[in-house]
Amino acid sequence: MAISSVASFARRALLLSAAVAxxxxxxxxxxxxxxxxxxxxxxxxxxxxxxxxxxxxQQLSKRLNQSVIVEAKPGGAATIGTGFVARAKPDGYTLLISTSAGHVVTPLMQRIPYDGIGDFSFIAVVANQPNVLVVHPAAGIADLQGLITYARQHPGALNYASAGTGGATHLGAEAFAQAAQIRITHIPYAGAAPALKDLLGGQVQLGMLNLAAVKPFIDEGRIKPLAYGGARRTPLLPQVPTMAELGYGNTATATWYTLAAPKGTPPEVVETIRKAFESVSTDPEWQKVLAAQGAEQLQMSPAETTAFVQKDKAAMRQLLGTLGMLADK
Incomplete structure (x- = not known):
């Protein structure tokens, strides 16, 4: 009896231990x-x-204890990748880091199969990156006034590269051209990398591109900076005047990046991602990444991020209307 009781107790203990484990x-x-x-x-x-x-x-992976796989889906003026995430299952396993082009500008310029704001749950503003107007040395242009003088004498002869139609690199150049009363020809690319390749090769003379993309080649003397699109001069290029200093402050644009999930992603998942990014934003290694790219950090909640994107849409609607680039809808 005693042996049976001990055996029974042992079995119960084993089952309880397995359940707890x-x-x-x-x-x-x-x-x-x-x-x-x-x-x-x-x-x-x-x-x-x-x-x-x-x-x-890499930073999110450390905090989520899971691999984060980065996929580039270029094309369609940022609508291919942005649209892909809009249609993805809203379970948190497909996230998007995108810009005004995919969320705001291209949807204002043409019909697309997704809502650039309504189809997403915005989580945070990842970074804000001012652009730089640069020129190939072979063009023989020394400064912004030299560019304006040449362009007025040779309307449409100068080509400029952007990271894609509808992005800040495109609209900033168009706004500047309108303000300066010049005509330059837009050559859109699927991103800064291919745009920069042709700019360095001399196939295009000008570029309005992110500071991070052009800085190494400015340092090598392969392209020349004419004006910086930030609110103040950057310590990365202290000798380069801002668009505002040169009298074109209203044409300065920056490329913002937001982190978003498909609409309908569970609130608890969105909150987990938000907390992870909040931790990332204070990490010294992440701050070094931003500093190296001349990017600003904007601390915003999901609600504030959504309002930020909506405000950008209102501003871009006005700018596109002025440039005659709004789609007929």
């Missing part, structure tokens, strides 16, 4: 994330968006 596993299986997360950006590999996404992916 299974609890953490069961909890982990039901939590997010339990498999790799994909972070999509809508530009070509090798450009500033790719660099930003990969740095962010």
């Amino acid at each position: 299974a609890l953490p596993f069961a909890h982990a299986q039901g939590s997010w994330p339990v498999r790799p997360v994909t972070l999509v950006h809508p530009y070509a590999a090798g450009g500033p968006a790719d660099t930003m996404a990969r740095a962010l992916g």
